[in-house]
Amino acid sequence: MTIIAALLLFGVIVLIHEFGHFIFAKKNGVTVHEFALGMGPKLFGIERNGTVYSVRILPIGGFCAMEGEDEESNDPGSFGKKSILQRASIIFAGPFFNLVLAVIFLIPVFIYIGSPTTKLDQITANSPAYEANLKSGDIVKSINGQEINSWNEFTQKITQSKGQPLNLVVDRDNKSVNITVTPKKAEDGTYKVGVTCVRNKNIINSIKESFVTTGQMIVQMIIFLKQMITGTVPGGFSNSVAGPVVILSIVSGAAKTGIINLLYLGSIISLNLGIINLVPFPALDGGRLFLLLIEAIRGGKKINPDKEAMINMIGFCALMAFMVFITYSDITKLFKGIIKF
Known part of the structure; x- marks a missing residue:
């Protein structure tokens, strides 16, 4: 079948x-x-x-x-x-x-599955994010002074860090908190900090995410x-x-x-x-x-x-x-x- x-x-x-x-x-x-x-x-x-x-x-x-x-x-x-x-x-x-x-x-x-947001969900124990005191519910606003508007932008910054420390500004209970986190290289060769994101499940965000993801895949295919x-x-x-x-x-x-x-x-x-x-x-x-x-x-x-x-x-x-x-x-x-x- x-x-x-x-x-x-x-x-x-x-x-x-x-x-x-x-x-x-x-x-x-x-x-x-x-x-x-x-x-x-x-x-x-x-x-x-x-x-x-x-x-x-x-x-x-x-x-x-x-x-x-x-x-x-x-x-x-x-x-x-x-x-x-x-x-x-x-x-x-x-x-x-x-x-x-x-x-x-x-x-x-x-x-x-929901559309990814910049709001953090789970923090992996003993991960760079855990050690840097990132918390569930934090909303990532910027990295190294550059505004973050999507989860894709967040993951790109982590990947491009090459293990160098990153200065994050997160919204925690309506207050801006500065946090420095150092990504670590995972077994697959990529850099990660050990966090997942909250996913927003609604049709409008799903349509928007579908266009964004299609655009990203087009870029990846052209690179390939x-x-x-x-x-x-x-x-x-x-x-x-x-x-x-x-x-x-x-x-x-x-x-x-x-x-x-x-x-x-x-x-x-x-x-x-x-x-x-x-x-x-x-x-x-x-x-x-x-x-x-x-x-x-x-x-x-x-x-x-x-x-x-x-x-x-x-x-x-x-x-x-x-x-x-x-x-x-x-x-x-x-x-x-x-x-x-």
Whole structure:
């Protein structure tokens, strides 16, 4: 059942991506021949207003087949006949819908666990916070003279301290109290002071926290992409990049622990799909947006369709080769017992 849950999650994430393309294609008058859930042979389909809505046998994605998307077409409803801005909006809509889905997935997560505040909850015995006389109920106002407005800012200051003493100003019973605390390095290599925070459970804060967390994850993913390009990924490339087998294993594990963990992991996967698709690489949405940018720079002069198709084909082959490499790495980990189902 957990594998089924994982496949359904993947299906929803990819479906939302393709739905973004579909909605904006329809909005801009592009003829959509088929909007499919799944891949492979068609199980069944229904035609409405010239579009076939189908379900295919393999629950691993889907597609939105538009007129003139990958070939020259003189049809008025052809993708290629639309303006640069219209085509760009259609292409960008897929990744953008994935970003929106990530936020939507996170809202119930934060409704359940609550949004972190700067008010301290538990103080670990014999920890730096305990020794510095921090108390439950203290509200952190500033660190080293810099105002603290969120729990994330607080943890960042702790992490960036590198073990150096920090001067905190906390609100204790409506009075400002100055406290010096020295973070200690934990087993995982990060610096901590030994405190937890009070979590505020309401829908408004949950929505706000979902946007904030999504923004933070986007920054982390961009940093990771930069490390991939420069070859500076911590722990090595093969140990840091997961393929479909590893992801299926992780999602299956999350499904066993409940819907909240599954939704949180789903938000990360959806965000990854959106961000990676915006990378300016041939065959990806980002690559197609880059070609549209070149077209705009050339004053609207279109790139030769055959050349564009060749560029995208080369990019697609490179992506498939990369996927084979990652899948091989996944299977190796599976046989070694590193990953389990």
